[in-house]
Amino acid sequence: IELAIDGGDHPDTIATLTGDPLAGVAVNYTGERHELDDVRLLSPVIPRSKIVGVGKNYADHASEMGGEVPEVPLLFFKPNTSVIGPNETIIRPEGVNELHFEGELAVIIGRICKQVPVERVPEVVFGYTIANDVTARDWQRADGQWTRAKGSDTFLPLGPWVNTHLTLEEVGKLDIETRLGDEVRQSGSTSQMVRGVAELIAHISRSITLLPGDIILTGTPAGVGAMEPGDEVHVQIDGLGTLSNPVADQ
Amino acid sequence: IELAIDGGDHPDTIATLTGDPLAGVAVNYTGERHELDDVRLLSPVIPRSKIVGVGKNYADHASEMGGEVPEVPLLFFKPNTSVIGPNETIIRPEGVNELHFEGELAVIIGRICKQVPVERVPEVVFGYTIANDVTARDWQRADGQWTRAKGSDTFLPLGPWVNTHLTLEEVGKLDIETRLGDEVRQSGSTSQMVRGVAELIAHISRSITLLPGDIILTGTPAGVGAMEPGDEVHVQIDGLGTLSNPVADQ
Numbered sequence: 001i002e003l004a005i006d007g008g009d010h011p012d013t014i015a016t017l018t019g020d021p022l023a024g025v026a027v028n029y030t031g032e033r034h035e036l037d038d039v040r041l042l043s044p045v046i047p048r049s050k051i052v053g054v055g056k057n058y059a060d061h062a063s064e065m066g067g068e069v070p071e072v073p074l075l076f077f078k079p080n081t082s083v084i085g086p087n088e089t090i091i092r093p094e095g096v097n098e099l100h101f102e103g104e105l106a107v108i109i110g111r112i113c114k115q116v117p118v119e120r121v122p123e124v125v126f127g128y129t130i131a132n133d134v135t136a137r138d139w140q141r142a143d144g145q146w147t148r149a150k151g152s153d154t155f156l157p158l159g160p161w162v163n164t165h166l167t168l169e170e171v172g173k174l175d176i177e178t179r180l181g182d183e184v185r186q187s188g189s190t191s192q193m194v195r196g197v198a199e200l201i202a203h204i205s206r207s208i209t210l211l212p213g214d215i216i217l218t219g220t221p222a223g224v225g226a227m228e229p230g231d232e233v234h235v236q237i238d239g240l241g242t243l244s245n246p247v248a249d250q
Numbered sequence: 251i252e253l254a255i256d257g258g259d260h261p262d263t264i265a266t267l268t269g270d271p272l273a274g275v276a277v278n279y280t281g282e283r284h285e286l287d288d289v290r291l292l293s294p295v296i297p298r299s300k301i302v303g304v305g306k307n308y309a310d311h312a313s314e315m316g317g318e319v320p321e322v323p324l325l326f327f328k329p330n331t332s333v334i335g336p337n338e339t340i341i342r343p344e345g346v347n348e349l350h351f352e353g354e355l356a357v358i359i360g361r362i363c364k365q366v367p368v369e370r371v372p373e374v375v376f377g378y379t380i381a382n383d384v385t386a387r388d389w390q391r392a393d394g395q396w397t398r399a400k401g402s403d404t405f406l407p408l409g410p411w412v413n414t415h416l417t418l419e420e421v422g423k424l425d426i427e428t429r430l431g432d433e434v435r436q437s438g439s440t441s442q443m444v445r446g447v448a449e450l451i452a453h454i455s456r457s458i459t460l461l462p463g464d465i466i467l468t469g470t471p472a473g474v475g476a477m478e479p480g481d482e483v484h485v486q487i488d489g490l491g492t493l494s495n496p497v498a499d500q
Contacts, residue, residue, distance in 0.1 A: 048298065050329040052397070075397035077327040079300040081459045093457040114403070145396060147302070147325035152457035153364070207343040207402035209331045 012036045022110065022126065022212040043085040043158040044129055045108055049211040051078040051156065052204050053133055055146075057219025058192050064222045069194050073203050076146045078133075078156050078217075086159040090134055090247045092229060093152055098137035099227050099247070102220035103178035103186050103235035105171070106131035107197055108162060109214040116205045121198040124210065127164035128171060130235050130243040131217050132157040132178075137226070157235075157245045158215070166239065172196055176221060179234040188221025190237075262286045272360065272376065272462040293335035293408040294379055295358055299461040301328040301406065302454050303354075303383055305396075307469025308442050314472045319444050323453050326396045328383075328406050328467075336409040340384055340497045342479060343402055348387035349477050349497070352470035353428035353436050353485035355421070356381035357447055358412060359464040366455045371448040374460065377414035378421060380485050380493040381467050382407040382428075387476075407485075407495045408465070416489065422446055426471060429484045438471025440487075 014034055019027040022045065055074035056062035062069045084090070092099045110126030134156065140149035171190060178186035190196075195203070200216055227233055227247045236242040264284055269277040272295065305324035306312035312319045334340070342349045360376025384406065390399035421440060428436035445453070450466055477483055477497045486492040 049331055050401075055395070070394065072393055074394055076395045077329060077397055077401060079327060079458070081299055081461065095456075143322055144320065144324055145305070145326045147327055148457055151300075151327060153459050206345075207398055208329070209403050211331065 014039060022108075024212070041086045041160050043083050044160070044162045045158065045213050045215065046083055047080045047213045047215050049214050051080070051082075051215040051217065052076070052208070053078060053150065053217040054195070054200055054219050057194050057200075058188060058221045059194060060188070060192070060222035061220055061224065064224070073195055073200060075204065076150055078151050081153060082151055082156040084154050084157050084245070086157070086243055086245070088157065088245060089154065090132070090157065090227065090233070090245050091154045092227070092247065092249050093136070094250050096136040096138060100135045100137050100224045101178055101180065101185070101227055101233045101235070102133040102135055102224050103176055104131045104133050104220050105174065105176065105190055105218045105237060105240075106158060107201070107216040107218065109210045109216070110212055112209065112211050114205050114209045116202055118198045118202045121201045122168055124201065125197070126212065127162040128166055128240060129158055129162050130160070130237050130240050131215070132233060132235050132243060132245065133217050133220060135224075157243055159243050160241045163240050168196075168198055174238045174240070177236045178223065179236070180225065180227065180231055185225055186221050186223035188223075190218070192221060193218060264289060272358075274462070291336045291410050293333050294410070294412045295408065295463050295465065296333055297330045297463045297465050299464050301330070301332075301465040301467065302326070302458075303328060303400065303467035304445070304450055304469050307444050307450075308438060308471045309444060310438070310442070310472035311470055311474065314474070323445055323450060325454065326400055328401050331403060332401055332406040334404050334407050334495070336407070336493055336495070338407065338495060339404065340382070340407065340477065340483070340495050341404045342477070342497065342499050343386070344500050346386040346388060350385045350387050350474045351428055351430065351435070351477055351483045351485070352383040352385055352474050353426055354381045354383050354470050355424065355426065355440055355468045355487060355490075356408060357451070357466040357468065359460045359466070360462055362459065362461050364455050364459045366452055368448045368452045371451045372418055374451065375418075375447070376462065377412040378416055378490060379408055379412050380410070380487050380490050381465070382483060382485050382493060382495065383467050383470060385474075407493055409493050410491045413490050418446075418448055424488045424490070427486045428473065429486070430475065430477065430481055435475055436471050436473035438473075440468070442471060443468060
């Protein structure tokens with residue numbers, strides 16, 4: 001969990017630990033360290049319950065999709081079987097032509113909670129990571145509900161690690177950038193969110209219990225576009241690192 | 251799992267067992283038996299991954315909802331936090347006026363699987379139970395995506411037990427009836443499904459991996475309607491028993 005790639009006492013190394021902070025089990029460092037280049041990072045979390053996404057939560061993206069910002073937050077689920085880790089391959093399923101990237105800030109829930117008031121949201125947040133809310137745009141148009149379009153295998157790259165030290169205020173002004181190969185395609189700031197992290201969690205938890213490890217996706221800025229087999233997509237957020245994934249056909 | 255309420259050697263009793271047939275752990279009977287009246291049945295399964303529902307899969311229900319049968323199956327997810335067991339209370343959230351029952355046949359997946367051909371579906375089915383796909387009709391209209399409308403807490407009563415002995419052919423001709431109090435409100439047959447169990451599983455698994463314990467909801471016949479606090483709703487399917495739940499306000 002402690003990943004000191006950006007500095008600290010042991011840059012470019014990771015410390016191993018025992019236990020699971022999301023299962024209420026004490027976490028202890030073993031004292032062991034590994035070079036980052038020698039390990040394969042997996043998704044930092046596989047939710048045991050759910051991933052809740054929010055559509056059109058950046059006004060410029062709502063507008064590029066030909067729509068207004070929804071009056072009520074536009075929520076959708078992705079299943080845990082859609083999760084992959086850093087550098088794992090995003091697979092374009094047979095029958096999909098328009099497979100889009102959507103770089104997003106992801107919130108990881110740390111406590112079982114329901115009907116969380118906005119001001120108590122910091123108590124239920126475990127940390128933050130990066131997500132790519134991969135979307136089959138053609139299935140999204142054809143199906144009505146976004147289940148296949150957003151819930152297919154490999155459609156949720158997460159990582160590379162979890163930052164547990166950010167305040168809500170800090171999280172509200174992070175630069176977010178998505179690159180396809182070397183080309184910058186999305187460039188925004190979490191300050192452009194229509195509804196911030198606290199408001200989203202308060203809204204979702206009004207009728208839905210959130211569990212430790214559940215993930216809230218917070219929406220994507222303008223600039224979404226299609227990935228082709230052979231591409232590599234990178235989502236970068238200040239302080240959270242870069243989430244990179246190659247793309248291939250099924 | 252062996253529930254001999256409809257006859258057998260030990261009617262109205264249940265046998266206790268160790269292990270978990272959905273976790274690849276050997277299941278053994280302890281030899282112990284309890285009267286059904288002395289135990290509280292929980293939901294027979296809590297999915298570790300997902301519940302996939304299908305909208306408008308009975309032509310007469312599609313028509314009462316003012317729509318055609320969709321060209322592509324209309325899929326949606328419900329989270330495992332929406333599951334309750336027999337006799338547990340369905341809660342109508344604040345802000346919801348039209349909380350509808352939808353009696354349905356539920357399929358429980360028994361094996362990890364993907365891209366299952368129609369003819370091999372029997373290999374991946376663990377068994378069948380009854381579901382009430384509770385739906386907040388006003389949220390369904392307002393939100394666009396059906397996440398809150400179908401995914402809120404208590405919106406998926408399941409049970410009372412799992413029948414692991416039915417063939418696909420038998421499952422295709424079961425009478426299904428939903429009663430609100432004493433009044434019959436839905437009365438149909440699984441033979442009226444637009445797409446049967448095998449076709450649905452083949453379709454969903456084309457791009458989505460299914461895990462043991464995942465649940466497929468197969469749609470509801472005509473006659474859906476609102477439940478009010480104080481009501482009790484009963485869904486009955488031949489050979490699967492009756493799933494009864496009271497309704498209350500939050």
